[in-house]
Amino acid sequence: MLLYSYNRRFTTDKPLNSTHLPTSPTTGFSHWHLGPALGYTSTDDVVDVRFYCTTSRHSRVVHFKTTNQHVRGVAVSGSLGGGSYASNWNTGWTALSGHSAYLPADTTSASGSGGFENYLFTGYNVAWNIDSYNSYCDDYRSEASSSQHQVWARLSGPTRTPTSAPTSPTTTPTTAPTSPTSSPTAAPTSPTASPTAVPPTSCAEYLYLGHTTSGIYTISAKAGSGLPDQQVYC
Numbered sequence: 001m002l003l004y005s006y007n008r009r010f011t012t013d014k015p016l017n018s019t020h021l022p023t024s025p026t027t028g029f030s031h032w033h034l035g036p037a038l039g040y041t042s043t044d045d046v047v048d049v050r051f052y053c054t055t056s057r058h059s060r061v062v063h064f065k066t067t068n069q070h071v072r073g074v075a076v077s078g079s080l081g082g083g084s085y086a087s088n089w090n091t092g093w094t095a096l097s098g099h100s101a102y103l104p105a106d107t108t109s110a111s112g113s114g115g116f117e118n119y120l121f122t123g124y125n126v127a128w129n130i131d132s133y134n135s136y137c138d139d140y141r142s143e144a145s146s147s148q149h150q151v152w153a154r155l156s157g158p159t160r161t162p163t164s165a166p167t168s169p170t171t172t173p174t175t176a177p178t179s180p181t182s183s184p185t186a187a188p189t190s191p192t193a194s195p196t197a198v199p200p201t202s203c204a205e206y207l208y209l210g211h212t213t214s215g216i217y218t219i220s221a222k223a224g225s226g227l228p229d230q231q232v233y234c
Contacts, residue, residue: 001203001219002233003075004031004116004151008135010056015132016117018078023216023233025150033078033115034153039225046072050096050152051104051116053128053137057145060138062128063099065154068092074115075153084110089121101138102126116151155202203234 003021005028014029021037022028034040049072050065070088074080090107106123117130122140128149129136135147199218200206206217217234221227 001034001153001155002028002150003033003153004130004149005029005233006031006130006135006147006149008130008147008149010146013133016130018115021230021232023231025233026148028233031115031117031151033074034076034155035078037221037227037230038219039222039227040076040155041222043069043072043076045156046075047154047156048072049075050150050154051128052096052150052152053148055135055137055139055145055147057137057139057141060101061098062101062103062138063096064093064104065096066093066104072153075151078115080111080113080115084120086110086121103128103138155204199229203232206234 001021002023002025005022005025006016007027007029017030018032020030021032022030034045040046048065048067051062053062066089068088070080070084074084086107086109089104089110093104103123103126104121106126107121108123110121111119120128122128125140126138127136127140128138130149135145135149137147137149199220200209201220201222203217203219211217211234214234216231218229219232220229
């Protein structure tokens, strides 16, 4: 699930947007976290967190994932809580396709506040940073540039065992009456009175149901959270 997407052009100079989950990995300009967005409260709900960035200043690519408990906690709460250390980043990570950057292996310090944006992890003349003015991707130079930053969270598998894909709101019942001559004991239920299908609770559940195409999906909030369903990019 896409949590952060900032496509910053070198002419862009505007504040970060923390009001909604992004719905595009390439053109998005927003971020949110699993707690306020979908009601998640436990790091156990997150399998791993994936980081990706590129910049026009050089050709190196940051692309890795981590199962670090502290990092998974930030995906849920949106707060580093003052407890982020270099070892949260330079150990226990896995390089993914195309990774060629110095970070996170060369991380020597880490931010202790905020979410996944402000100087999250840094090394000698290299940093991950997303802010209103300077966004860094494995560099630390101030000249104007374009950059793309993404943060993804992979939630644990289906929290229920669905038997079919969610029903479209416009789908009418397909079951025919048992017999045209049957004498029903109650009036047939109006098609508009059928219960609305509950959307899956994660991208993993959509995958379980056979949805393999990347795109925008509706995710239901955690049961009991009282939060509305969200449009997310899986």
